[in-house]
Amino acid sequence: MEPRSEAELAEAVAGAAGPLRVVGGGTRPIGAPVAGDPLPVAGLAGVSLYEPGALTLVAAAGTPLAEVEQTLAVEGQRLGFEPMDHRPLLGRAGVPTIGGVAAANVSGPRRIQAGACRDSLLGVRFVDGRGAVLKNGGRVMKNVTGYDLVKLMAGAFGTLGVLTEVAFKVQAIPETEATLVATGLDAGEAVDRLSAALGSPYDITGAAHLGPGCGAPEARTVVRIEGLADSVRYRAGALKSALGGDWQVIGDEASAALWREVRDVAPFAAGDAPVWRVSVKPSDGPVLVAVLEQAGLAKRAILDWGGGLVWVEVDDDPGDGGAAAIRDELARLGGHATLVRGSDALRARVPVFQPEPAPLAAISAGLRAKFDPRGILNPGLMGRC
Incomplete structure (x- = not known):
């Protein structure tokens, strides 16, 4: 049964007998494969508040991104962080949702000027792993006291809670x-x-x-x-x-x-070679590409954010999708790498997200234990559990 309200979603999580695989629009299979019963959130849809004069919009997490963008465009406004459409790169159908954008902190080329998705998020509502409904932040552009769970949820990929509502600040479309x-x-x-x-x-x-x-x-x-x-x-x-x-x-x-x-990293579309998204210092972007080219791994590369974001399509001959070479180089340069496109077998074989140093891994584990004590929300997606 597909939950049609926040209450139904909370009931489904509270009553779950085992792991749950959160499903939005089905467009971004990023992370390690997750074994669990599907928990669809597309039934929670609709823009509940839009105040063009205040530059704010509130929508249910399952609202199609296209609907949000169309609503804003009527008033000459947009999401400033320019969210990517992963479908061409990943060869997926489905409908991107605004909750999926927030959960993955999806941010495009304009991030260098407008900030990331999380910087435009004003507030969130979500269901934690116990089935409790939590909210943080607000619906207007003002300071909010307390813990900043808004930014914590952005980029958590549904491992700490299932988003039900998001509030954004928006900006005018330039002439x-x-x-x-x-x-x-x-x-x-x-x-x-x-x-x-x-x-x-x-x-x-x-x-x-x-x-x-x-x-x-x-x-x-x-x-x-x-x-x-x-x-x-x-x-x-x-x-x-x-x-x-x-x-x-x-x-x-x-x-x-x-x-x-x-x-959308369109030049890499319609292929199946592994694709990595690597964040480094801008001056180190060309260094990373050169190392991978010399190793015979890099097929093509796109540098965004002035060189700080490297999209690299690699040859999978070593069988690890280039993971060892990329992460060995990042151990020297600093930064982190995420496997965005890869087969299920490859994503199960190598760490999709950058392995965390022990102190940070301990903090992450503590957060998961606090928000999802049963470990049922997308278990293993961001690391082996």
């Missing part, structure tokens, strides 16, 4: 956008240019590098500017002069289409 595009730069040169752009006063909202073979034969380095038309025109011209080199400026739909490509 126009423009993107500067340079071709043929290597990753190191590209990150130097992206760093210069991000350090400029021109309010950059996207800074990425698509390596060779990522949607075009030559590498593309791209920088986005958004705002009022006259301001965008001036800032694009000034930034082009400041960066030097040969930059093409594209606007409107061509620019938007390019950033959807970056956001």
Whole structure:
């Protein structure tokens, strides 16, 4: 039976006899495979509060993301953190939900300017592993005292509680956008240019590098500017002069289409090679890619967030999807890696999420014991339990 209300969901969790596998829109099978009875949340849907003037929106967790975006677009507003659509990359159908976005802290290219999903979350309601309904945060943009469970739930992948309602701050859609595009730069040169752009006063909202073979034969380095038309025109011209080199400026739909490509890692779609999402210092992004290329593992790479987010498609010849090589290098560089695309067998064989240092693992285990004392919510998804 699919719960149709928060009360029914709480009853289902409280009465569960064994592990539960939380199911939203079925679009993001990230994490180790979970054995358990499905617990669907798509029945909890609908926008319950939207105040355009206050830049706030509240929706049930099972509300389709498309419905949220359409509601906002009518008033000329959007989710500032630009959530990714995983379906092309993962070859999935299904309907992305706003609760799934929050549970996975899904954040796109605009994170460098607008922050992550968790930074736009104002409040949450959720059911913990005992079946108790908890709430934290609020429905307006104001300070909330007490423990910040809002940010704790963002990125917990349903292992601490099942989201039932989320409240977001939203932002206005800008009048126009423009993107500067340079071709043929290597990753190191590209990150130097992206760093210069991000350090400029021109309010950059996207800074990425698509390596060779990522949607075009030559590498593309791209920088986005958004705002009022006259301001965008001036800032694009000034930034082009400041960066030097040969930059093409594209606007409107061509620019938007390019950033959807970056956001959804579209060049890696329609394949089955393992894909990793790696977070490092921006200056270390090219270093990681070079090491993997020298090892014959990296097939293609996309660097977002000025080089700090590396999407890398790897050759699976070693049988571990590149896990050992990537994590060995991260032990030197720092950072963390998540296996986003991989077969069920691969995701069961290697740690999908970055293994935690012992002190942090102890804190994580303590949190799980507090919020899910029976260990029934997505057990093993974020690590072996």
